[in-house]
Amino acid sequence: MPWTGLDPERRARSFAGMSDTTGRPRPTVPALFLTYLKIGLVGFGGVNAWARRVLVEERRWVTEQEYAEVLGLGQVLPGPNALNVAIHLGERFRGGPGALAASVGLFGGPMLVLLGLAMLHDTYGDLPMVRAVLAGTAAAAAGMILGTAAKITTNLRPAWPILAVGCAALLAGSVLRLPLPWIVLGLAPFGILAAWWTMRGRA
Amino acid sequence: MSDGEDVLGQLAIGFLAISLIAVGGGIAVVPEMNRLAVDVHGWMDNARFAQLFALAQAAPGPNVLVVGLIGWHVAGLAGMLVATLAMTVPAGLLAFGFARVRTRLAGARWLRTLEMGLVPIAVGLIFSSGIILTQAAAVHWTALVMTIGSTLFVWRTEFSPLWVLGAGALLGAVFL
Incomplete structure (x- = not known):
């Protein structure tokens, strides 16, 4: 693990100060990058719902409560929520390099996809089939956002x-x-x- | 349209300003983006703006990447990069500074209370954006049925939401 030399004492202290994190894995910088790359690339219809799924359910790096708290902070601070959350978690786990890895992962992949889509959309965007598929995806994505909110609420009681x-x-x-x-x-x-x-x- | 450098400057300053008032998230300032692109600079009309927004919603990744599409529409690849960086870098540095302070204060009781107090607002706003997106997506009663089915699927099962998004795309092609 190449980044453990980075002020480990302070990290350990802050880590111990948080509830429910003892015994949880602390991701490396490459792991932060790859995980956020995944969140960005599968993040159809709202990346916060996907970030929650990957970070809380799949990787188990944070609890439901911690994720909801960081998301709350991300909303109070100006700027894109998902980016603020990525920077907070990256910083918490691995300091500056962690924050950079998470945010570049989050935006890098989707930027490339969007570049391709923008070029395709200039050519095919007005086809009825393309519009119908986009409309169906939008309806399902709205349900995904509602389902995520319902899930967080039932988990947090x-x-x-x-x-x-x-x-x-x-x-x-x-x-x-x-x-x-x-x-x-x-x-x-x-x-x-x-x-x-x-x-x-x-x- | 004025010369390229000028437009890039307008993109940078416009989205920098918008990012710093984006309390509540990037999507909170969509009306402001609309004003900038349509009313202030006349880069596009309302219909084109709505199309770009729908495209950004359909693509993976943060919805705020719609600023990249606006930049692309205005000034190609350079416009896409300038608009996206203006929207993310200054706000990101601010969040990083705050995260440093927070790490040092971790465990302080007042901070725990503050963070716990923001949770219901965060979750309430997720519900709210879900409702707004449902209204926008409900072009036909089948779309509403798909939204309800998708809600139950994501809420009640542990399967990946990719399944419902794929099903939505397929059903959309058939029914909408």
Whole structure:
């Protein structure tokens, strides 16, 4: 493992500070690159759903709770969510090289595919068959996003104040159609309050 | 259209600014991208923008890569690279700086509370984007049935979602 010399003590400390990670594998830099390359290339219809599947279910590098937390941070920070998550996890496991490997993997593969598609689309994009296939894929992809959200919720079994904040975010985004920055920044204090209340109850 | 260098500069500055207001994710700023490409610079019309967006949705990878397609449409390969880098590099450096700070603070109780508090918003927004995509995709009742079937499949089984996406493409070719 070529990167273990990278400030191992700090990593080990921060690692021990996190819940549920003891005994979990710590990916190498090449593993981060290859895994994120896979996430990017299979990531049809929304890469966050795929990142969750690969990182939580297949590789088991993070728990459901940790993934949801990093995704939450990724949404509060500006920029693409999936990129923010890749950078956070890459940094957590392998510092700067890890963050770079994960983000280049995430964007590199799809960029090449998209380049090819852009050229094909210029030629064939208006064919009825192409449109029908795209429409069917879009319908299935929407279900994939909903199914992923349902899966996370059933796995995490949130306490009722946290569930209430989640429902508020759902309604604000889908029914009221408020701009996302407002939702994230406006609901964050309530989410934090709900988390504080829940943790206090458990302590 | 003005000369190439000028357009690349407009792509770089436009998407850099958009990336830094993209709280909630890249897809949050699609209306802003539409404004930049259609209203401000007149690079394309609304119909073309919708097509490029659908193409980026259908392709694998982060949906934010639609900026690469806009860049491609405006200035070819150079435009694709400039737009994508402008959208990802500055925001990525910011996220990296934050991740460093976070690693040092890991385990602090207030940080744990903050992170736990953001989880329901993250999950609620995944639901919400799923609902919005469902509405957009429901061009026919069969599309809605496919979305419901796909939801149950992903929620209730451990099989790869590639199966439902493949089935969706096939059923789309037959019914839509």
